[in-house]
């Protein structure tokens with residue numbers, strides 16, 4: 267329908283992944299942050315957008331002394347539409363340098379996004395930016411589409427564990443359809459682990475300025491954190507200070523040199539997924555238990571596929587050994603249940619294979635899946651064109667056309 271490449275925006279609570287369809291990597295991964303004087307409280311009419319003095323991404327952080335920093339997406343959902351519109355404006359014209367009238371756009375949405383949000387996305391894209399066409403894809407289905415699993419089996423049935431900065435979801439998908447009634451939300455994600463590490467550094471009085479603390483904690487988390495096999499044994503090992511690491515960096519806000527020690531928080535941070543009851547009163551179900559109960563809640567004929575096709579998506583699934591530990595504890599849990607069944611019934615059930623798939627593009631799995639899908643022949647079937655929008659209005663975006671079944 268268009269010779270110009272489809273532009274793909276996967277806007278997350280922490281980071282936006284931006285690029286062109288058909289590529290294997292996004293052109294930009296930038297913080298979904300905006301800093302502006304207007305956010306300090308003076309409402310802004312959309313007509314003045316071009317004149318506004320605001321920054322996005324890394325620049326938003328760099329200018330937070332003079333401009334108010336805010337985040338238009340919270341826990342996966344857009345919660346400030348004016349800021350989101352300005353963020354899109356800057357990413358379209360300045361970063362991607364495209365004329366939106368000439369391109370089809372693909373946006374992504376979290377599971378259970380209210381239809382009103384989808385309509386509002388369509389309204390902004392068509393009316394403010396006059397895009398040539400639009401498709402809004404469900405993040406989990408896109409992650410599954412981009413996984414090796416789909417390439418090998420051409421099957422869009424699997425369970426996606428999507429853990430980003432603000433939210434973690436377990437999403438079962440059957441033949442390209444999300445099983446909405448079984449989605450599980452886990453109130454632990456990347457920013458909680460960053461906060462945990464920041465608190466550990468602060469409690470130990472590591473010499474880091476308060477303004478730089480969260481960013482230093484994030485960098486430490488991304489570089490040094492890992493999932494251990496046994497927390498108690500690992501704690502004993504860390505009694506020896508030789509196991510501790512040094513962190514050297516430059517403060518993002520102050521520009522000051524940072525030299526700090528990093529200790530058990532390297533494995534205690536990610537451990538919150540596996541032993542949450544030891545860290546927080548708000549949540550006590552380990553990730554493997556949540557995954558198991560999600561799949562057990564799905565129709566029985568799908569369960570084997572859902573156990574054997576678990577796909578990881580999002581930055582917070584990248585901790586070293588995350589998938590090994592999940593695979594081990596999950597398989598153990600399932601084997602124990604089968605053994606209990608065998609003991610009580612006297613029958614020997616067929617083994618169930620649990621397979622947690624980790625892969626190269628996991629960090630931006632949703633964007634990658636979107637890129638592959640938008641470059642496939644099926645894409646033109648699901649896109650809403652400008653002409654359709656002009657004829658029917660935002661309600662065309664209310665229903666999501668499911669893809670995959672016809673591929």
Ligand SMILES: Nc1ncnc2c1ncn2[C@@H]1O[C@H](COP(=O)(O)OP(=O)(O)OP(=O)(O)O)[C@@H](O)[C@H]1O
Pocket residue numbers: 277278279280281282341342428429430431432433434455456457484487488489579580581582583584585629
């Ligand atoms: N190597 C890494 N190890 C651990 N965490 C990482 C790594 N790289 C990035 N992260 C974390 O992943 C999170 C961002 O992931 P992602 O881009 O998938 O989230 P998002 O899409 O912004 O958020 P959400 O899905 O919650 O809306 C941040 O918390 C970031 O610190």
